[in-house]
Amino acid sequence: MRLKDILHQVDTVNSVPPDTAKTLINGITDRSSEAEAGFLFVAVKGFSEDGHDYIQSAIDHGAGAVVGEREDLVLSVPYIQVQNSRKALGLIAKNFYGNPSRHKTVIGVTGTNGKTTTSFLLKHLFESSGMSCALIGTIQHVVNGEVIPSGNTTPNALAIHRLLAKSQDAVVVMEVSSHGIDQYRIEGIEFDCCLFTNLHREHLDYHGTMEEYFLKKAALFRQLKDDGTAVLNTDNCWGERLAADLKQKGKTVVTVGSSTGNDIFLKDFQVKDSRMTVDEQSVKTSVPSPMIGIHNLYNTAMAYATAKQAGVSTQQILDALLTFKGVSGRFEMLKMPNGATAVIDYAHTADALHYCLSTAKSQSPYKLIHVFGFRGDRDPSKRPDMLQVSTKISDCYVLTFDDLNSVSPADMTEALKHLNNSYGNKKGVVIPDRSLAIQHAIEISGEGDWIVITGKGNELYKQQVQLRTVSDKDTVQFIAEKQNNWNTKELN
Known part of the structure; x- marks a missing residue:
């Protein structure tokens, strides 16, 4: 496909010279390592890396033309400057793949x-x-x-x-x-x-x-x-x-x-x-x-x-x-050997917690236990509201780690303790290790209780936990099998 056709509706800073416009393009990529002979490389500035820093690498891999935002670049292949590389990438992909x-x-x-x-x-x-x-x-x-x-x-x-x-x-x-x-x-x-x-x-x-x-x-x-x-x-x-x-x-x-x-x-x-x-x-x-x-x-x-x-x-x-089987990690219920019901859900906003916990409460549990945490580097202003929802609906709760991202375990532990002291009540405890928090909730549960574990859903853990499990569901099943030598039975 000609470069001229690929750039249809793309907001370029300068007009594309006729000879450049006729350049044939065999593929497009925004990753320099994926560039091949005759490819168009689109340099996109990311949050941790800038694609413009990899332009020469893309050319070395065979890229025949480059699109980017930087001014006055002198390259060995045609360079087209655009106002916004992210927006340009979408339109370029649309044109290349025939809308x-x-x-x-x-x-x-x-x-x-x-x-x-x-x-x-x-x-x-x-x-x-x-x-x-x-x-x-x-x-x-x-x-x-x-x-x-x-x-x-x-x-x-x-x-x-x-x-x-x-x-x-x-x-x-x-x-x-x-x-x-x-x-x-x-x-x-x-x-x-x-x-x-x-x-x-x-x-x-x-x-x-x-x-x-x-x-x-x-x-x-x-x-x-x-x-x-x-x-x-x-x-x-x-x-x-x-x-x-x-x-x-x-x-x-x-x-x-x-x-x-x-x-x-x-x-x-x-x-x-x-x-x-x-x-x-x-x-x-x-x-x-x-x-x-x-x-x-x-x-x-x-x-x-x-x-x-x-x-x-x-x-x-x-x-x-009538035949829908549900979604992994979205109010996913597992029956525990001790007669309790464990629920794994992705809820990580105050409103989502309200719906999730209220749904569990509507099933008339003898006791409702809530396990949840907060994501590091993500909107801390919503945390008090989330905790207040839990204190209002659950009978007891366990604050624990979610994804830490760039936050240290010590800082997140301190944040959980401060939040619990400021907005929680005597029904709550802080157990930083997520696998141990879930284990604690299961250990204090009994026949007719519901354990609601929110925040991760089907997602895998990003940090290692003491029980060496890889997800909330894996943790629940591991604890149940270890303590009772039974397999959990999924509810339909």
Whole structure:
């Protein structure tokens, strides 16, 4: 492909000379080590490394042209300066791979909580109705039935366009994070449907304010195709605002919520039995949620509304919901040998904790024990709210490590103790080692108790723990087998 065609719609600082524009490009990369003969290398400034420092390495590997932001670079190959390399990478990938999102149904799911569960639900609903479906998200990517490990909730733009071009699936469901939007990871992607699940206090260390956080989420909807549809949860004030904004701009909007003005009117919530009534223009349908909890009723409702928009019949949806097996690390329940129930969940915001713990409480446990921690280098302002939710709902809690990132164990331990002394109560203890914290919770549990372990979900530990386990689920199973010589039995 000619460089001129690859740079279509890319905001270059200077016009590209005719001879340079004719340069043939065999591939594109943003990693110098992956450059080959005739490749275009896009130099992107990252948070820990700057791709501009690796331009010569890319050329040494065979790169035939370079795109970057730095001025006055004199290279042995054509150099094109752009205003924003991240944005340029998305448009370059779009052009090189032939705008792959245009030729398939692409669904983007954004929101603070519920993205992963809703995405997995959608994949199951589409596949149960006979439509092949790819998934790009937090836990894993699945393309053409092949499972690909996931690094970020939203991969970079080059990786996404490459996956879209590779996919032969009829539908692609994609989790879209606010970081992904802000960092142009979805640049050049056209969406048939975008979902807004909710917005709660999170990532303010990155976005600064809830207003900025909302505006970044709302930016996703600017990438809807002309005939695209927005599906919005309006039982969240930010969703209500987004619906009004999009309607004013003439976009097609489907609202989901518990007031009569919604297109999908939700009522008669039966949290214990995981069921609700969906009213669509006076046509009432009893819809089951395959997972317990009010938050999962909303996730189910959002998936239901989206699948209906994509042409899946009501009966197909209802039948498919009965066979959904849940999502790893999302309110995943394991029965313990002592009669207690352990729950592993990804919840790491105050609102997510409220839904998760309230769901466990609704099952009438004899005692509710909560194990959780906080991520180092991530918004510390939300920690008091999270602890107060736990003190209010749980019978006792254990504060422990989550991902430390660059924070030292000593500093995080001190932070946990300070938080517990300032906002906790006598029901809580601090046990820094996560495996030992879970072990303590299991040891003090008994018949009819529930142990809720939040923050990590299916994620692997980033630091070594004393029991040498690799995840919360692995820790629970290890302790149960060691103490009782029984295997845990997963609940369906």
